[in-house]
Amino acid sequence: MRLALAQIISTDDGEANLAIVERFATDARAQGAELVVFPEATMRAFGGTLADVAEPIDGPWATAVRAIAARLDLTIVVGMFTPGEAGRVRNTLLVAAPDTVAHYDKVHLFDAFGFAESDTVDAGDRAVTVAVGGTTIGLATCYDLRFPALFLSNAVAGARLSIVCASWGAGPGKAEQWDLLVRARAVDTTTFVIAVGQGDPASQGRASTGAAPTGIGRSAVVSPFGEILHQLGAQEGLLVVDVDPGELDAARQKLPVLANRRLDL
Template identity: 45%
Template sequence: MALCQIPVGDDPEENLQEVRKALGRAEGADLAVFPEAVQVRFGNTLADVAEPLDGPFVGELRRLAREHGTALVSGVFEPAGDGRVYNTAVAIDAAGGLAGTYRKIHLFDAFGDHESERVAPGDRPVVVELAGTRIGLVTCYDVRFPELARALVDQGAEVLVVIAAWAQGVFKEEHWTTLVRARAIENTTWVVAVDKAPDRTPPPKGNPGGVGRSMLVDPMGTVLADLGPFPSVQVTELDPEVTGRVRRFLPSLAHRRPDVL
């Protein structure tokens, strides 16, 4: 598992170059996870760069996955048809095939931002088969909604992958780290959470994004990797057998009360 906490700027080609470099450093990983909005950072006119999934940006991601033999998850923008875009997570297998896509359901109309003015919402949770694992896809603000993570686990997700361009601000880093661990603990599942490296310059419009702190969290809530505040690529191991061991002595999912809740 490669956590690819890359910087994301205003030029899609430069952002692809960061993806290329990260995959080079992740050589040998089964899966590389990149942030939300890798195509261009928020603060730009998203509709100007959005492409259909058969366009050149996703096409290059697929080529890179095939070249390196590494499956990947990355955030892109696709046209929504109403002047807005979809904030889409693409899951690409190691042969370069498009294994699945997820359009962000919960839009960040909070802390003075209005993502829904630029982005149209998705309408369904998505679990994909990738790198031999059933992965539930979560994008940024989605992580504040525990019902989405639980729905993905109920659909058979063995790992939750959270991609983000987490907005900077007072206490925001604490929210990020707390929420990521909470989703692991309450679902007794692995969580791979990758945020972009923090912006060091302001975007054309809006506030800087990214707090870093990409993490690998096990089903007990133990943080096995934390990338801190700087650009970084870290390859680490995820043992799926840990999930079964944890659920045997902490069977909280089995103890749910659907008859009352």
């Protein structure tokens, strides 16, 4: 599978962000990618209101993404916001493909490091896997990365790739934690981890907005043994890589953590 990691820096303008999606997706397809992954909050960057842009997955913004996917004949995974309860929204990953539409609502809300996502966001209540080109992928969003059970659930359901879309906040030790966690989740589940974060606004001379998480970059492709195979820096960029999900069979023979796990403890 040839896939692309689109490390962008989204703004508070949904139409401008949609244009960024189209530009990066077009470039990815020109390089032969069949799957392109964008970060969390691609629809609108954190730091402003979200309820005024939230829409259903059949709304105009998501419909435009699906049109891009259909025109380019590829699958797009992208972070957006959908309506929740009582004025809240859901932090949603849209999976748009020519013949498939699916979505995942972030389960673990980021109430940490001085930020309270639960003030404005409703949590999802289920894990989601999706087949892309015959390969099952598991979906996760940012803070989910700190919770191994979600990734294990996806792997047990057949996921061979774990996709993480993030807007990872900066701070002391946060970059090191990101690198550690993307590697750990790969080893926990013997899956490839495809981790795509927002780039760092500082790389464009833009300041972060209050306590809202923006991004640090460092999008990565991690092997089932926890080796970082490819990684971007802080700036925007498109990383196109070839991943062979068939390599998981050999990895799982050598490191059969899924087969050896104990369920009776």
